[in-house]
Amino acid sequence: MAPLTIAPATPQDTSEISALLARAYAGLEQFYPVEILKPVMPLFATCNHKLVASGRYFVLREDGAVRAVGGWSEDAPGTASYAPARGHIRHVGVDPKAGGRGFGRDLLEAVEADAVQNGMTELEAFANVPAVPFYLALGYTRLGSRTELISGQYEFDGVDLRKRL
Template sequence: MAPTITIRPAVPGDLDRVSTLLARSYRALLAPDYAPQVLRDALPYLTRANPRLMRCGTYFVAVDDDGRPLAAGGWTDASPHGAAGRRGEGHVRHVATDPDHAGAGMGRKLMEKVFASAEAAGVDVLHCQSTLTAQPFYRALGFEPRGRIDIRIVPGVWFPAIQMKRQ
């Protein structure tokens, strides 16, 4: 019997489990598209769940019967770098799927929840800083690439990504 999957808002108690999910996901799924040195330098920062996201009410986790996160992601009105939001616009934040469940529709179901939440809040434009790996996933969800960017993780650590937008 297939496990029951529940998509719910993240809570502060999810912080460590989401960090574990991010580490599993990014280490496995990003490796084909990024140089080992880029991942070595960036992953220690990218795989730490943001405590603010666990409290915002618009970041979600898809959990199995045991409460284990199989996917996570959400949106905020503020940008990932903390810039103030604009009315009607939001930013997709820290999306990941467990590598054992990648390609099984879990990420799409999670993003449907994200879209519904954003729409209910009056957001009709979503921006996304996609990994190189996830660009096809986001394109399939209606995002259009705006161009390649390099995200400064910390001084001296840059991470290649694709700026995307969905209207």
């Protein structure tokens, strides 16, 4: 087995992160109509520099290759909404060629550990439809379905989940 590392992302990782996110989210075409995905894919497949700068966005590498990415923030995505001790999972993606090998689980465990070290007692996620079983398998509870307004203009259906840490 090749060596795995999980570390905070750096500005030098942004192009690799964006490339992985593009590959990871390309699979959404099986679950959402093209008219929904076309405007949001450039947003989904672009590294969030603010998350990287926060030190709370992580890269999992296998033998140097980026296989999974993701992180957390205290504020809810797209808002300034804040609840004490509640963090929010952000921009998770796993290389589809590496799916089923536990990289997503390993990455999310590191994200959760970092959130706990920073005083969080629970994490919430707004997951796309195919990601819901992944979060449920890791102990997240389904709160309900909703439509998120991406960038204030694009409706995207997903599921809210929460986990007590």
